[in-house]
Amino acid sequence: MQAAPHQAISPASPFPANTRLAASGVACRRGERVLFAGLALALGPGEACQIAGANGIGKSSLIRILAGLAPAYAGAVERAGTVGLIDERLGLDPALPLSEALAFWARIDGVGAEARAGHLATLGLGELGDVPVRYLSTGQKKRAALARLLGQGAAIWLLDEPLNGLDTAACAVVERLAAEHCAAGGICVIASHQRLALPGMRVLELAEFVA
Amino acid sequence: MTPPSLPSTLFTIARRDLALAFRGGRQGGVVLPVLFFLAVAMLFPFAVGPDPRLLARAGGGVIWVAALLAAILPLDRLIEPDMQLGCFDQWALRGIAEEAVVLVRVLSHWLSFAPALMLAALPAGAMLGLNGATLALVELGLLAGTPGLAALGVMVAAVTAGLKGGAALAGLLVIPLAVPILIFGAGSLAPGGESGIALCAAASLVLLALAPFAGAGAIRAGR
Numbered sequence: 365m366q367a368a369p370h371q372a373i374s375p376a377s378p379f380p381a382n383t384r385l386a387a388s389g390v391a392c393r394r395g396e397r398v399l400f401a402g403l404a405l406a407l408g409p410g411e412a413c414q415i416a417g418a419n420g421i422g423k424s425s426l427i428r429i430l431a432g433l434a435p436a437y438a439g440a441v442e443r444a445g446t447v448g449l450i451d452e453r454l455g456l457d458p459a460l461p462l463s464e465a466l467a468f469w470a471r472i473d474g475v476g477a478e479a480r481a482g483h484l485a486t487l488g489l490g491e492l493g494d495v496p497v498r499y500l501s502t503g504q505k506k507r508a509a510l511a512r513l514l515g516q517g518a519a520i521w522l523l524d525e526p527l528n529g530l531d532t533a534a535c536a537v538v539e540r541l542a543a544e545h546c547a548a549g550g551i552c553v554i555a556s557h558q559r560l561a562l563p564g565m566r567v568l569e570l571a572e573f574v575a
Numbered sequence: 576m577t578p579p580s581l582p583s584t585l586f587t588i589a590r591r592d593l594a595l596a597f598r599g600g601r602q603g604g605v606v607l608p609v610l611f612f613l614a615v616a617m618l619f620p621f622a623v624g625p626d627p628r629l630l631a632r633a634g635g636g637v638i639w640v641a642a643l644l645a646a647i648l649p650l651d652r653l654i655e656p657d658m659q660l661g662c663f664d665q666w667a668l669r670g671i672a673e674e675a676v677v678l679v680r681v682l683s684h685w686l687s688f689a690p691a692l693m694l695a696a697l698p699a700g701a702m703l704g705l706n707g708a709t710l711a712l713v714e715l716g717l718l719a720g721t722p723g724l725a726a727l728g729v730m731v732a733a734v735t736a737g738l739k740g741g742a743a744l745a746g747l748l749v750i751p752l753a754v755p756i757l758i759f760g761a762g763s764l765a766p767g768g769e770s771g772i773a774l775c776a777a778a779s780l781v782l783l784a785l786a787p788f789a790g791a792g793a794i795r796a797g798r
Contacts, residue, residue, distance in 0.1 A: 453661025471587045474578045
């Protein structure tokens with residue numbers, strides 16, 4: 365499945381050239397049932413891949429396996445590069461104002477206040493810094509998690525249903541961010557049942573690997 | 576964007592832990608266990624009667640039991656909320672070992688209940704009519720024993736995180752495991768039992784050494 369990068373990677377890429385995410389023969393078991401097996405995937409700098417499939421087919425499980433947070437039932441996953449994950453869990457304290465909740469991760473990721481404000485503005489959250497996270501809407505929470513991801517500066521993005529709850533404008537922002545990330549030499553894996561318009565993105569139909 | 580060093584990252588995490596505990600945002604915070612502790616110490620004279628000799632003899636033990644029960648109260652908010660939030664996943668992705676996070680959590684849990692409890696032991700001791708020497712032994716024992724209670728609490732909270740009824744189960748699991756600390760701590764109050772404090776501290780140290788590894792293992796298994 366190795367394909368040439370679809371677009372020119374800027375020479376000033378912040379990510380090492382050996383950034384890589386590969387899976388071979390990966391199988392996933394939930395309970396007594398093997399969800400999928402024999403899955404192979406190889407992504408290099410600048411490549412994007414959408415994991416598509418119906419609900420319950422194992423998209424989220426695959427994302428967690430790729431992230432190294434869950435063991436694969438069979439097969440191996442190889443990662444070279446830092447991994448950033450977006451899933452349904454925000455990692456932001458619900459009681460804290462959005463800016464403070466993000467500031468915690470910014471301190472861990474070594475992000476300055478200026479860059480953080482820029483990320484909030486990019487995602488249209490500039491006005492919401494004082495609002496406690498629990499009062500944010502579903503879409504706003506998703507965007508807040510994306511702001512955290514931008515701050516992390518990870519080379520490999522694993523996005524589990526990043527478009528859930530987002531309006532059309534915000535979806536376009538996510539597509540643009542993902543495209544920019546790949547153009548900068550990063551890797552982007554998106555699990556979604558919605559189609560995304562990302563230049564040169566491969567689509568992995570999980571249904572083909574159902575055991 | 577260079578990530579900060581591990582010590583400064585752990586300091587950041589500790590600051591968040593303490594802010595969450597002291598702000599009381601999550602169910603009562605620091606105040607509730609202390610009030611519970613004082614309430615138990617206050618109830619005891621009502622229940623057994625005001626005989627000063629009886630109170631002075633049993634009072635130290637009552638303080639120990641009350642302290643143990645107070646330490647159980649915050650168990651359900653030690654690990655479970657951050658599992659739900661996905662914080663442990665995010666830390667793992669950043670290469671921060673669960674062991675380090677658990678160690679920080681033991682420390683911040685101890686800071687959030689032990690000093691307040693030791694302070695509250697002063698009025699509690701007065702209510703129970705303890706003399707100065709006994710009270711000093713109680714305080715010393717609490718200083719030796721509470722780190723072990725904190726380590727035990729975090730360990731058990733990690734094991735029961737994500738389980739249905741985990742909070743009640745955590746309480747039930749902690750009580751028998753805390754018995755050595757209780758025996759040595761309260762035993763130090765008996766005539767000639769001062770060396771109990773050293774054994775209490777020893778039990779604490781064993782639990783402290785175990786907690787990061789057991790807690791981290793439980794968190795990884797619970798993913």
